[in-house]
Amino acid sequence: MRVTPRVRWRWLLFPLLAAAMLWCADRLWPLPLPDDGLARVVLAEDGTPLYRFADSEGVWRYPATPEVVSPYYQQALLAYEDRWFYRHPGINPLALLRAAWLNVRSGRIVSGGSTLSMQVARLLDPHARTLGGKLRQLWRTLQLEWHLSKREILTLYLNRAPFGGTLEGVAAASWAYLGKPPAQLTRAEAALLAVLPQAPSRLRPDRYPERAQAARDKVLQRLAEEHIWSAASVREAREEPVLLPPRQAPDLAPLLARRLNQASRAPVIRTTLDAALQRRLEDLLNGWHARLPERTSAAILVVEAQNMAVRAYLGSADIANPVRYGHVDMITAVRSPGSTLKPFLYAAALDAGLIHSESLLQDVPRRFGDYRPGNFAEGFSGPVSASEALSRSLNLPAVQLLEAYGPKRFSGELRAAGLALVYPRAAEPNLALILGGVGARLEDLVAGYSAFARAGRIARPRLQPEAPLLERRFMSPGAAWIVRQILAGQADPAQANVLLRPALAFKTGTSYGFRDAWAIGVGPRYLIGVWIGRPDGTPVAGQFGLASAAPLLHQVHDILLNRDGQRGVAQPLPPRPAAVGSAAICWPGGQPLPRGDDNCRQRRQAWTLDGTAPPTLLAVDQLLGQGLTETLWVDAAGLQVNAGCPTARAHTFIRWPVPLEPWLPRRERAEARLPAVSPQCPPVARSTGGRLLLSGVRDGDRLRRLAGQTPLRLKLLALGGTGKRWWFMNGQPLAEGEMIEQVFQQAGHYQLSVLDEAGQTTQVSFEVIE
Template structure:
């Protein structure tokens, strides 16, 4: 009978249990648990999980999501011991704790201790209710739901992220940064105890308002930890001596524009915390440099900086503006993404492509002289010209004229297409097409694209797209060959650093200044990093005198000095197909295959794939091109002859000629090497064979003043026309105005030329024998 009675009771209990379980499952389906993982506020993190910037939710609540392993074990110990020591043993509800709390309430007429477990506290946060019996039953139901759907560690993590800590602050990580200015992983014993007790009365215990009361409650937790033997008495006594300091709530605000850029991605992917590739230490150093340099920036000026790690493409530092909070500097405008004129920063790519195409080597002779291409007449930045320069000199000095000349040979549309293929997008206004001005900044690009392109100089010619997130895919593009990239970066490494800076890291760097001083750039490459700096006014107003080397260069070198791993210099290995050879000007070929008499200037050059391209011919067909000129002489007299000269014998000779346009800048000793001998007396007596008289400009002199005719207001002057005349010398005359070839006078009877603008002009005349005469004149408006 007894066993039958026990069996009936067991069956009833089993049925009751099943009914309760089914009822619970039905209720769980009817009243589902609110989602504890719903995204409210968003936290953007650095690579090491340092908070960069937080964005509150629509209700203004701040929460920095955190995982259990990112919280100090001291805090977890204090929390569980003080709030719910049986957390890992009960099913969400602790009947003993509830019974004790109820008895104390009945006995004392007030609440002495709470009976809520941590699970129940999470339930109340997710589903708030009134402090009534029905409310308590609802809370218990939600607690059971939590235990049914989640593991204990997950529930504890919910508490770590959802617990209130005073005002708009939720979660232990937010509280730790707000009240203690440190991550929750670094809490001391005293700090752990303080944060463990704050959620009991978050408004009354706020450290920024009631530090004394907060300390009293903290000490209560500390003493309980000692009494329970969780922490040693000595540890607790040390913690009790630590005061609670009144601290202001301060939000992290590192890389604010970068974080704002990442915020959209966090919301799109429903991530409450987004871990980026940014390096917190590099970002701090970068922002410190900008703070230090702020005083040197003119009113209304800002700056943009991007630091990319060459090996991975990860963005390690990002400053979209000089000061995010400076409205007068347009601090809210992200200049890393802004489209601006790149100035001269595209020249390294141009010369690298010319080397790849076999047009040039590092010491190729280029002409830095005044030129005009249809309606386009570029000028150098400092308004002077150097004549004959090497590729290396043209790039290091950022000369405009040689770059325009090389771009014309490469073709602007092709150059822009190759840049785009290499990762640098060039933007043109409206329906404009690529033209020669693109190499001097006559288009637009972004700091981000420019830095991407420059990474190719540290990565064997392959650029890498900046990566903001660790999981972002790797995107690489071929910009140049490995050899051409090495040659260009070697040239740029020799550029002197700004005054007061030292190039210990072997930085290859290039500056740029846009038209009207609206943009100043400096981009540098070391083995480890590529850094780009932009300065200027975001609204596009000019900053006269603020050019790249002066305005952006010092910031660039300050940042490189602050970067890790930039003290051993550039150690990139030279590719096997890059060779140093001796070459000769003006022909441009190898010195060992050039006759000594034709080697007027000997230089060392980096060559690619064994190619030593000769000096390029001038694109203007009527201009004298560099090369060997053959002439004939009478072997008995050594004087020049032609087929019209009556001599018994003639032999050929050759002379190496420099490009006509650079001859005004050549030293007399070099000009003498090109001078042809006079004509033999056996030649005819026509003007073509006149000789023995020194070449000279004869109708104009240094005192000459030519007056432009007066015109009605608003009308274009027709200019003043003169005949350019010379006397003496030999053969036909070649005329240049301000170094630009303007015509040939084969009959030596004058070349008509019209001056249309007032100003100072330099006239130059050459004869067929290489003699030269120069004369300054002035054209004046009436």
């Protein structure tokens, strides 16, 4: 038969039209590739699921690729579902004919001819089990093979196969049922997960272990028959029972998961957390519920100091407890830091040359305009060293230091280093900030304390592996080392060479009104931050850092040490910087003096920076025109004489700061230490104790008696002056002595005066009101 040109063109046109029709159909009915929407999983550093967010249909997935799934699973899956997967074009005619013959012969459906590609097509575009639905499935299968590679199609199955309830994907099933990643599946586990999608509800291994085991053994038998696995391997796998605990949804670090989920759109959110440590600390905190007052929450943050990776993140005591405001993340909440800022100030003062570790500071009553700070434990200690003041968290020495350093300077340097403080609107840094008169976050405080573990550099905690390490210097390595030694209880240089193991350096803090209890620790390898309080800011009587937060801090530290010990991880000792030295200094001057020098009233061993020992720091309002050093004229016998007397020579006398006089032994007070006066050539009469001051009440005060207390009690103190002191109330003699306690029974106006032996007087007027 002769083929005409017209017929030849028709033969050529038909395939072109068919191809065009397929192309148009593909554009009109595009392949519905999946969009997981809101489905996300939050992972620990090792890939363990911490938390999951389901999609709009309540399904959660753990994305996986063939490379991260056990080869056992892929072998079992392809052998049981589609052994010609890599050879057919999506549809296997032989498998369809074989399934049809078996179903006709049996009179019921006993086998399906669907390939893995066809199953993926049905997962992406569900359809009714009708002829039209089957044709639709075949069309979607062809589209899959057209647009995607075999690896991409297999990946879709690995992530979309149903495993019962809200589980989709082999990785989610592996974690939920077996508690392990899909890469670690055994042969028996791989066979079990390969068959589960056939009937995920009927074969759930946690509910129907007998059914699940029978289905698994069927897969194992086929693998043996087709010589994919050896008979011995299959026999060993069949001996493994299917006994699984109830399925568990990942629920660790929920507040961190919520925080990262709000900032990410990726289906997988990776963190730096240690899943085992997170679970251990959540169990620990759950055990603390009985010790926490009602409506009280707690937060714990653990950071590895070397790389600033966050290893545990507990933002509240219990996220499911509305009474404790468990939904509030207290790691990021702004709270008053109490005394936790003090170590930064002492380090800054060391670098500024204001102090060394044993500098003499003054724990005495003071007022700064309307601001009159006190100590957490009522009372004052008088002369204290810088190391003692920091370790005991005394308030007045810290305020003295901040006054000398400058609150604006201190706040600005902290902010520049990355520790941003939050001030009330229109407020400026002032002396109250060092006692907690400012806002801070637990995360920021832990970042700040990293300076004591990272040679003076403050670094931001890293929540995710891809986050860069950001750090800025705040203090010198030497200052960081000295403050860390003080916080670890190792302030004495004499003990520096007998340390057997690194200690935990920590600082506690309590905000005004017992609202916040803090404990921040610097361990050998980890930084630990603990906060306890009520998220709504209500005071909790008797709750303070040392009693509430410190015990929890020490328990966390012990857990970390035990974990490292079990893993054989060494605990590093912080190396002593070359700039750090030690020196024997003398009080009250604060500097080295030769042995036998009468001005060395108390010798102490101090840590110093760059070989310098700064003199004792005096408060601005306590110079009294004299400072510490005074020049006297003495004769050959050592008696005080006039400068014009024969044999008179100048003698330098270092006095204790005048406000410390009431706390000094009588032999150390100025009037007792001064040489006797020569009767032949006496010096010009003068006061030996400096200006007379009155402490305990201020001029113009209006004092109200406390509720439930009828009398008002005041402790009054005379500072400075010389010799005896006499007290007068409204011009009438009252008492004699340096310190008195006066009771005011009635309201009214009062004038209080004090007179010393040199004739100095000072007085204040105040009012007692109802």
